[in-house]
Amino acid sequence: MKDNFEVYFNKELEFLSFLQDMESEAKWLRTPTNSLRAVTAKNIDAAARYATLPELEIYQDTVENTGLYVKFGKEEFPVGNTAMPTYYARCRISGSALREISKDDLRTILNKCIQVGKGTALVYVAGEKVRAIHAGDENDYAILPMGEVFQTAGRVLRKDFSEVDFINGFYDHMLSVGRWSVFSEGIADAYDLLFPQNVSNDRARCVISVSTSNTGFSGANIHYSLVDGMTTVFCGRAIKLEHKNHASIPDFRGNMELILAKFKESIADLEGLKKIIIRNPDECMYNIMLKAGIGKKLAAETVEKRQVLTNPGKSNAFDLYLDICQCVDIAVAEGMDNGRLIEDLEEKVSSCIFMKWSEFDTPKISRRTA
16 A cells, blocks of 8 residues: 555445454564664665566555665565654654655664664554554553454444444544444533524534554544534543553443543533633634644634624633634635544644633734734
């Protein structure tokens, strides 16, 4: 598979079957860290080594991207883009210059630095390339099979909620995401509490998003939001399980079983925002988005959208938080399609719930940008 490979699914069984097939063909290989040796792809005799067109395409894709192969023992594999952050970590090096130097110089640096590497490396090979080089000692990286993660998620949701529908699934070499729409009377009660005046033709549901990665970009994380067809409310911090400390599928199952309790806690936190009166809503909203790490341009656009759709004057923190949630739709409409970036933005939005809103309620406009 090429480095830019990605695929979407509308059916849960097809999503799970794909992940299980990927895992059945993948390899997890342990080797002494200092045994790794980088080789520039241009020094590989592709014509002699590869007999089929797909193999040659993988070689050419490697030349155009990382430009590297990695050797250890009798093994030698092309290196995919997602492997480079963990490769650098094993070599204990970092910096943007590594992406700008020649492949020959990069190979030399990697091979020099890896000689002082300690312990074991855990090399993950999938889609014909090395996709990650994790620390491989016993207490380091814990493997959480993606197929089992999403299979477990679906089973727990169907146990805990009266209605469950699979929305979609996504996979690339960096991240895999599965999304379900769930309903229960508890969700309906929560919606009525937050929006007592709303009249919607769409019954409120909770969207559960599970993301995971074998390449170090994500743990097995659970996000949840309240959706009624008109409004999306991101409901607090994700429930996270990192790939370390012997993390296991039973640990993930335990986190899935926390969703209802966490959802109720988040509704209480959102209700609390209604009690916070904001006298300078535009500036408060803008400044709190910046504090959350949301970019100035997107923050300004989100405020401008609020100005068009909402009457000016004082508001409360809950109303402003609903407006902040819309920045995700704005970002997606403007071309954000990377699953990891969208998830990161949703987490930044959710973090706004827990900030001290009154500290950002200021009439100052010096931080505004056009």
